[in-house]
Amino acid sequence: MPSISRDEVAHLARLARLAVTDDELDLFAGQLDVILQSVATVGDIATADIPPTSHAVPLTNVFREDAVRPSLGQQQALAGAPAAEDGRFRVPRILGEEA
Amino acid sequence: MSDLIRSTAAELAAKIASREVSAVEVAQAHLDRIAEVDGSVKAFLHVDAEGALAAARRVDEDVAAGNAPASPLAGVPLALKDVFTTEGVPTTCGSKMLEGWRPPYDATVTRRLKEAGVVILGKTNMDEFAMGSSTENSAYGPTRNPWDLDRIPGGSGGGSSASLAAFEAPLAIGTDTGGSIRQPGSVTGTVGVKPTYGGVSRYGLVAFSSSLDQAGPCARTVLDAALLHEIIAGHDPLDSTSVDAPVPPVVAAAREGANGDLTGVRVGVVTQFSGEGYQPGVLRSFEAAVAQLKQLGAEIVEVSCPSFDYALPAYYLIAPSEASSNLARFDAMRYGLRVGDDGTRSAEEVMSLTREAGFGAEVKRRIMIGTYALSSGYYDAYYGSAQKVRTLISRDFESAFATVDVLVSPTTPTTAFRIGERTGDPMAMYKADLCTIPANLAGNAAMSVPSGLSDEDGLPVGLQIMAPALQDHRMYRVAAAYEAARDAALGHTVISQVPQLEGAAR
Numbered sequence: 001m002p003s004i005s006r007d008e009v010a011h012l013a014r015l016a017r018l019a020v021t022d023d024e025l026d027l028f029a030g031q032l033d034v035i036l037q038s039v040a041t042v043g044d045i046a047t048a049d050i051p052p053t054s055h056a057v058p059l060t061n062v063f064r065e066d067a068v069r070p071s072l073g074q075q076q077a078l079a080g081a082p083a084a085e086d087g088r089f090r091v092p093r094i095l096g097e098e099a
Numbered sequence: 100m101s102d103l104i105r106s107t108a109a110e111l112a113a114k115i116a117s118r119e120v121s122a123v124e125v126a127q128a129h130l131d132r133i134a135e136v137d138g139s140v141k142a143f144l145h146v147d148a149e150g151a152l153a154a155a156r157r158v159d160e161d162v163a164a165g166n167a168p169a170s171p172l173a174g175v176p177l178a179l180k181d182v183f184t185t186e187g188v189p190t191t192c193g194s195k196m197l198e199g200w201r202p203p204y205d206a207t208v209t210r211r212l213k214e215a216g217v218v219i220l221g222k223t224n225m226d227e228f229a230m231g232s233s234t235e236n237s238a239y240g241p242t243r244n245p246w247d248l249d250r251i252p253g254g255s256g257g258g259s260s261a262s263l264a265a266f267e268a269p270l271a272i273g274t275d276t277g278g279s280i281r282q283p284g285s286v287t288g289t290v291g292v293k294p295t296y297g298g299v300s301r302y303g304l305v306a307f308s309s310s311l312d313q314a315g316p317c318a319r320t321v322l323d324a325a326l327l328h329e330i331i332a333g334h335d336p337l338d339s340t341s342v343d344a345p346v347p348p349v350v351a352a353a354r355e356g357a358n359g360d361l362t363g364v365r366v367g368v369v370t371q372f373s374g375e376g377y378q379p380g381v382l383r384s385f386e387a388a389v390a391q392l393k394q395l396g397a398e399i400v401e402v403s404c405p406s407f408d409y410a411l412p413a414y415y416l417i418a419p420s421e422a423s424s425n426l427a428r429f430d431a432m433r434y435g436l437r438v439g440d441d442g443t444r445s446a447e448e449v450m451s452l453t454r455e456a457g458f459g460a461e462v463k464r465r466i467m468i469g470t471y472a473l474s475s476g477y478y479d480a481y482y483g484s485a486q487k488v489r490t491l492i493s494r495d496f497e498s499a500f501a502t503v504d505v506l507v508s509p510t511t512p513t514t515a516f517r518i519g520e521r522t523g524d525p526m527a528m529y530k531a532d533l534c535t536i537p538a539n540l541a542g543n544a545a546m547s548v549p550s551g552l553s554d555e556d557g558l559p560v561g562l563q564i565m566a567p568a569l570q571d572h573r574m575y576r577v578a579a580a581y582e583a584a585r586d587a588a589l590g591h592t593v594i595s596q597v598p599q600l601e602g603a604a605r
Contacts, residue, residue: 021473056542082437
């Protein structure tokens with residue numbers, strides 16, 4: 001039995017904001033199933049008593065002095081924008097018709 | 100072929116400092132070489148001839164004014180992986196998503212190279228967002244291996260490794276999340292180093308998997324890699340995971356190792372990394388390298404690291420999970436590609452259309468695997484278990500390093516495979532990272548140094564040397580000793596055997 005269905009892959013694509021095509025769904029469903037079945041072996045040795053490691057080096061909060069330092073200017077920040085207007089990023093509407 | 104492009108970085112720096120040759124001449128020789136052979140190698144996505152020559156002129160002016168060199172590599176050309184931001188110079192990460200983007204700032208690595216007088220020739224090709232082991236996932240087409248143009252140069256940093264083997268640059272920078280510096284080094288007969296995690300700043304390195312990503316030096320000799328390591332390494336307040344400790348003395352270690360004595364050094368052979376799936380010629384090359392280390396006085400012991408068998412599956416859960424989060428920044432709003440903004444579509448629709456058009460298949464696969472592994476209901480079985488495996492791998496390293504100074508293995512199970520051979524089978528591609536991944540998960544240092552050519556196909560093989568965290572100098576010492584003994588035994592360097600490229604000057 002596959003570990004992931006075509007519908008589940010379609011759902012994942014929606015969550016990840018990827019407007020995948022039907023052909024891609026066919027391809028990815030098979031490939032993701034093979035990959036997920038293979039990586040699921042981590043469960044074989046991951047017993048309850050083992051603590052998880054999120055990071056190779058222990059992390060503590062790193063604070064810096066609250067000092068003013070140079071940053072990007074408005075022009076620089078907008079230089080790579082797909083669209084800008086009145087010195088701001090111009091974006092498509094963020095609310096749906098029904099909202 | 101000009102002597103300048105065959106020289107080591109250390110030799111070039113000495114000649115430039117003594118005014119035997121100008122930095123501009125050195126830069127021009129490499130730019131000429133790129134113009135001559137890069138049409139077939141395709142190592143570069145962007146060549147910044149103007150910027151390189153201007154940087155070289157500044158070094159020459161400095162030398163003429165009688166100033167001390169800015170660094171031991173002042174005036175030496177370098178190829179920079181296209182995953183580092185460069186102010187005003189295109190940075191694509193091998194993706195259509197960032198086509199034409201000119202960053203408004205320099206990465207810390209870029210800044211340090213510039214301050215050291217290193218001449219940045221251009222930006223090298225890579226698997227899209229560093230996801231891959233062959234450079235075939237670049238949106239701009241694959242880079243080819245100078246040893247055989249029908250084969251892959253490794254990945255993700257295949258442009259960097261190929262530029263070294265094609266004599267387009269004596270130095271390069273790569274990034275290593277699961278082996279993307281070491282595996283390309285292995286299959287191109289060059290040296291590639293993944294420093295201890297946190298050893299080199301990630302500021303301005305476009306993130307793939309933040310807890311694993313590590314920048315490092317690539318070169319044709321161990322000493323050159325060490326010299327570059329010391330320039331790019333060191334604490335950076337702009338990276339919260341940057342290690343605030345002195346840079347390990349890697350240059351001194353490389354010089355010490357070159358004397359050829361490893362008496363008293365304990366070398367552990369990882370028993371998990373051999374057997375099925377390993378090319379016989381790779382294993383024979385590895386065994387010969389181990390015998391050479393023994394001849395140099397090292398004590399050889401076998402070490403078992405049982406959890407390493409689970410490193411690959413753990414990595415292909417952790418890295419995609421972090422990637423799915425990191426790549427959420429490509430939302431078509433502030434920079435990069437935007438598709439379908441016709442005045443009627445919503446931001447969400449534009450975002451989905453843009454990400455669909457801008458990302459390649461491997462990036463999409465990993466984003467979806469990561470999204471899946473982090474979903475409630477699956478989190479414990481996948482991501483949570485992978486994090487536990489990470490603990491076990493660190494413990495295996497700890498117990499190994501309690502009895503040995505360094506660990507060794509083949510860098511990757513095979514020599515360079517053919518372009519197209521594994522593109523249809525993601526799991527086959529992932530296996531190229533089998534031996535390199537444990538050091539990323541545990542965060543310790545590891546490198547690949549050429550161990551000659553495989554006797555069955557005449558292609559380069561890499562010896563991986565792993566050291567404990569912040570003990571990077573240990574592996575440099577072993578690598579330099581091995582390199583000197585290998586060259587003495589062969590009667591020449593490994594890289595001198597690379598075939599002459601089509602179109603090369605006669």
